[in-house]
Amino acid sequence: MATRKFVKPSTPPNSDINVTPLVDVVLVLLIIFMVVTPLLEKDIEVRIPETEETPQTEMPQDDSQLIVKLDVDGNLAINTEQVSGTDYIAKLKRMLTAKKKEDRIVFFVADDKANYGKLVAAFDGAKQAGAFVLGMATEDIPNAPAAPVGVDPGAVPAPAPAPAP
Incomplete structure (x- = not known):
């Protein structure tokens, strides 16, 4: 039977942590976080x-406000x-040209189930008509009293005639 011979290592085993791979992994993670953040x-x-x-309390409706409902x-x-979709821009333009630039404010009230694309088209139409500020109302605004037939709501009202003596 053959005898086994063992070779003794010249240095004792090293139980220290090799830091080089650890630093490599940490640097890769750092770069990933710097890119993703x-x-x-x-x-x-x-x-x-x-x-x-x-x-x-009931708030009075200002007749000079323009409220577009969808x-x-x-x-x-x-x-x-x-207003029909084809007359919308022309009518809004007529109403807005009578006002100063700072007073060209248009409020929008849209139903919750209204088409979002049509609302955006209404916004674009108001900008094309000359609106300076666009506002979105979050609650429904009560209807104002209707103007008499044939009277433009954006027009300046004529002064009332003086009573005869």
Whole structure:
């Protein structure tokens, strides 16, 4: 039977941690986090109006305000008058040209189930008509009293005749 001979190592076993692979892994992770972090911070800036408590009294409707309503079927109404899609820009332009640039404000009230594309088209039409500021109402605005037939709601009213003595 053959005898086995063992060779003794010249140095004792080394139980220290090899740091080079550890540093390599940590640097790779650092680079990955540096690349991914800016992608996570992208957001869209939105201005949200501040809420304030208002009493529940009936607020008078200002006749000079332009309110465009969009219903579920996609029908547009300027104040209380129904307007077809083809006449929308022309009518709104007539109403806005009578005002100063700073007063060309158009508020939009859309039904919750209204088509979003039609609402965006209404926004674009208002900008084309010359609106300076566009506002979106979050609650339905009560209808203003309807103007007499044949009277343009955006027109300046004529002065009342003086009573005869």
